[in-house]
Amino acid sequence: MNKTILCIGAGYVGGPTMAMIASKCPDYRVTVVDINPQRIAAWNSDNLPIYEPGLDDLIRATRGKNLFFSTDVEGAIRDNDIIFVSVNTPTKTFGAGAGMAADLQYWEKTARQILENANSSKIVIEKSTLPVKTALAMERILNSQANGISFDVLSNPEFLAEGSAIRDLENPDRVLIGSRETERGRLARNAILEIYARWIPRERILTTNIWSSELSKLVANAFLAQRISSINTISALCEKTEADVAEVARAVGMDSRIGAKFLNASVGFGGSCFKKDILNLVYLCRFYGLEEVADYWERVVGINVYQQERFIMSMLTAMFNTLAGKRICLFGFAFKANTGDTRESPAIFIARRLAEEQSEVVISDPKALSNARMDLAGIDGAFHYIEDPYEAAKGCHALAVMTEWDIYRTLDYEKIYENMDKPAFIFDGRNILDHKRCFQIGFNVYPIGKPPLTHFEV
C-alpha cells in the first residue's frame, strides 16, 4: 500500500465516506482522525458512533485492513499528502452574522494545524459544506509561509443523505470536484478523480471551477428544502379546500420537468444541514448586497417554522383548544427514518411547544431516544421516553407521527386504540398511516394536507 489518504473529522460524513473509499480502493491506506477521543473509540468498537444501514458491514470489512481511526491528528498530517477535511461547519452563534453565517472556526483551526505539521506539499480537500470563496481564505492561510511547501485546495462537497448514506456513496448521482483552472489545480483534481473513478462512472464525476463547486452544494440543499417548503405551503391550502396534498404532489410530480421526489408534505424538514446551509446562503447574499435574493431564500426556512407551528395549532384546535394535562405520544424523534440523528428534528420543536401547552409528552423512537433525552434536557416539561410504541401510547390522548419509520406503518392500531384515552386522536405529521383504517378503528385522524377524518358532528 503506497497511497495514503487522510480525513480530518470522523462524523456523519467523514466516517462513512472514508469507509466507502477504503472499501473501493484496497490499495489505499485511509486514516480518519478526530479531536474527540470518545468518537474515535466508538469507531474502533462494535458500537459505532452513528447508526446508518449497511455501515457496520462496511466498517467490519475495512477497519484494521486499510481503514484506521485515530486521535493523532498531527502525526497523520505529516504522514499523508491527500487530506480531506470534514469537520463541522455549524451556524455561528456569536458576534457578526450570529444565527446566519457559517461558523468557520473548526475549519480554520484545521487549516492552521495542517500548516503547522506539514513537512511536504499537500492537497487539501474541502469535504465540509462551506460558503463560496472559503477556498480562497484557506489558500491564503496555507500558503502564508515561504517554506517551499505548497498546498492545493480543492472542493469536493458531499451529497449523501442520512439513512441512505451507504447507498448514496456507492451509487451517487454525481461527484463534484472543483479546482483552480491551473496546471497544479488540474493535477490535484486528477489525483482525487482517480480515487472516485474506481467505482463511479466517469460521466458522473463533474469537474468545475472551485467557486461553482462550493456554491453548488449550498444551492443543492436550498433547492431540496425549497421543494419541501413549497409542497408544505400547498398542504395548508389543501386543508382549506378539501384537495389532497398527496394527489396534488403526484399530479404535479409526474411532469418530468418537475419530478416526483421531495414532494412529501410533512410536519417540516429537519436535519443538521438544510436550515444552516440556507441561512448561510442568505447571509452570503446579504453580504453581497443582494437583499431580494436573500429574502427569497429566507422564506424557505420561514415556511418550515410556519408548518411546525401549524401542526401544533391543528392539535390544539382539534383537541378542544386545550392540551394542558393531556398525554401525547410522539411516534419518532429522529429527523427522518433510518437514523438516530435528531439535529434540527421537527420533533424537538413539537415536544417543546407541547410542553409549553403543559402536555405530558411521551417520546418513542427505535434509534433516537438517547439523542432525544439530550435535546430536551433543560427544557421545562414532563417528558417520558419509552421505546416500545404500544407501551408509549398507553393512556395517551393523542399520537403524533414525527418520523416516517416503517415500523409505525404496520403496528396493530386496534390494540393501540384500546389502551388510549377517548376520544383518541392521531396527527400524522408524515402521512404514512392508513388513515381510513385508523378512522374505522375509532381514531379521529388529522393528516397533513388532507381533510381530517373525525367522528364528531360538524
Ligand code: NAD
Ligand atoms: P459531525 O459533527 O458529525 O462531525 C464533524 C467532526 O469533526 C466531529 O467529530 C468533530 O469532533 C470533528 N472536528 C472538529 N474540529 C476538528 C479538528 N480541528 N480536528 C479534528 N477533528 C475535528 O459533522 P458531519 O455531519 O459529519 O458534517 C461535516 C460537514 O459535512 C459539515 O460541513 C456538513 O455540513 C457537511 N455535510 C453533512 C452531511 C450529513 O449528512 N451529516 C451531508 C453532507 C455534507
Ligand code: UGA
Ligand atoms: C440532505 C440532502 O438530501 C443531502 O443531499 C445532503 O448531502 C445533506 O442534506 C447535507 O448536506 O447534510 P439529509 O438532511 O440527511 O440530506 O436528509 P433528507 O433526505 O434530505 O431529508 C431532510 C429532511 O427533509 C428530513 O427531515 C426529511 O424527513 C424531510 N423531507 C424530505 C420531507 O419532509 N419531505 C420530503 O419529500 C423529503
